[in-house]
Amino acid sequence: MPSGIENVLVTGGAGFIGSYIVDLLIEEGYNVIIFDNLEEQVHGSRQTPPEYLNSSATFQKRDLRVQEDLNEMLDDVDAIFHQAAAVGVGQSMYQITKYVHSNTLGTANLLDMLVNKEHNVKKLVVASSMSIYGEGRYTCEDCGLVSPELRSNEQMKRNEWELRCPKCNKIATPAPTDEKKPLKPTSIYAMSKRHQEEMCLLIGKTYGIPTIALRYFNVYGPRQALSNPYTGVAAIFSSRILNGNQPIIYEDGNMKRDFVHVKDIAKANLLALKSMNAAYRAYNIGTGTYITIKDLAKLILEIYNSDISPVISKKFRIGDVRHCYADISLARKYLEFSPEIELKEGLKDLLPWVKGLEKEKVIDKFETAEAELKKKGLTI
Numbered sequence: 001m002p003s004g005i006e007n008v009l010v011t012g013g014a015g016f017i018g019s020y021i022v023d024l025l026i027e028e029g030y031n032v033i034i035f036d037n038l039e040e041q042v043h044g045s046r047q048t049p050p051e052y053l054n055s056s057a058t059f060q061k062r063d064l065r066v067q068e069d070l071n072e073m074l075d076d077v078d079a080i081f082h083q084a085a086a087v088g089v090g091q092s093m094y095q096i097t098k099y100v101h102s103n104t105l106g107t108a109n110l111l112d113m114l115v116n117k118e119h120n121v122k123k124l125v126v127a128s129s130m131s132i133y134g135e136g137r138y139t140c141e142d143c144g145l146v147s148p149e150l151r152s153n154e155q156m157k158r159n160e161w162e163l164r165c166p167k168c169n170k171i172a173t174p175a176p177t178d179e180k181k182p183l184k185p186t187s188i189y190a191m192s193k194r195h196q197e198e199m200c201l202l203i204g205k206t207y208g209i210p211t212i213a214l215r216y217f218n219v220y221g222p223r224q225a226l227s228n229p230y231t232g233v234a235a236i237f238s239s240r241i242l243n244g245n246q247p248i249i250y251e252d253g254n255m256k257r258d259f260v261h262v263k264d265i266a267k268a269n270l271l272a273l274k275s276m277n278a279a280y281r282a283y284n285i286g287t288g289t290y291i292t293i294k295d296l297a298k299l300i301l302e303i304y305n306s307d308i309s310p311v312i313s314k315k316f317r318i319g320d321v322r323h324c325y326a327d328i329s330l331a332r333k334y335l336e337f338s339p340e341i342e343l344k345e346g347l348k349d350l351l352p353w354v355k356g357l358e359k360e361k362v363i364d365k366f367e368t369a370e371a372e373l374k375k376k377g378l379t380i
């Protein structure tokens, strides 16, 4: 335990990732306070803390958007993991105020407390996201490292899925995305994650509060809200399969992503808490490897022993990136982070968890969500 750090606040600690951070903190002997508003889209209408919530943590149902909820939030707190956010890329494009309010303003409220109240906070770790990059890195055989813009709708309508070099127009090859890649968020969600990251790093640096941003790649694992159709694809596919429906894959299914197990994410957070020379920077947290969405669907179907076959829809979502997977050299160097759970092994954790859930938690809302996106012109 780093000296002087005993009491830790986890915002969004009742959520998927936050709850694993809480478990690890408790395991290592910290006192944990959870601050979470039990967002209905994630936790359902019952508004009770989830069963998986660690009973050794202190739970406070509070909302980062509500000023009165924040007053005593930093009393006796030595470190903060800021995980609370509204999470949903597509949805953020038609619930703009909600996303800016929860993520950007919610974080502003937290930072106002840090700047204007007396406190003992010695470390702030904020959850950022790979979505802030927009498209990943690419190389061109003639031009070297390039950062192409999103594909145009016209290109996508021709089913030409791959990116072209912005300089010479040749097909570009995906490469690992490092932290120097210029940020080009392509959704309101991604913009609000960028705000969260940059606001925390700026205020941390200005006031000498060691702050670290972790840019999570695609996180999967038990406890991911299956009833929230706007989050992780592994959860969405699971929910489809369990309801006897085919997983729907956009484009041709060859999009490359970096899937990292939630326990590795929690571990990275603890490393950030303990690190001495890593502050005031953002780090990619992924595995440094990739799988295509088509192969991911295949893998999950295999694990579920299902004979359903996925649909390759050739549809696309506006703002979607083609390939993005992490270069994790910086996290390896400064946080001594190395992911431990291989995808094939990690995905096996999903099955017993999904099977153990009550029926209402496995409602497949994919089609409703898809219809909503279509109505708004966000899928083609």
Ligand SMILES: NC(=O)c1ccc[n+]([C@@H]2O[C@H](COP(=O)([O-])OP(=O)(O)OC[C@H]3O[C@@H](n4cnc5c(N)ncnc54)[C@H](O)[C@@H]3O)[C@@H](O)[C@H]2O)c1
Binding pocket: 011, 012, 013, 014, 015, 016, 017, 018, 035, 036, 037, 038, 039, 042, 043, 062, 063, 064, 065, 082, 083, 084, 085, 086, 087, 102, 106, 127, 128, 129, 130, 193, 215, 216, 217, 218, 219, 220, 224, 225, 231, 232
């Ligand atoms: N899941 C991923 O693949 C992924 C990838 C990149 C980044 N992230 C980031 O990781 C963090 C955790 O995501 P998650 O997947 O665990 O999502 P989640 O929805 O399971 O957890 C978020 C938690 O925050 C709470 N919350 C939301 N708004 C709040 C508010 N205004 N006040 C208090 N609590 C609030 C919710 O009730 C929920 O429990 C988020 O910041 C998210 O942007 C997630």
Ligand SMILES: [Zn+2]
Binding pocket: 140, 141, 142, 143, 144, 165, 166, 167, 168, 169, 170
């Ligand atoms: Zn080129």
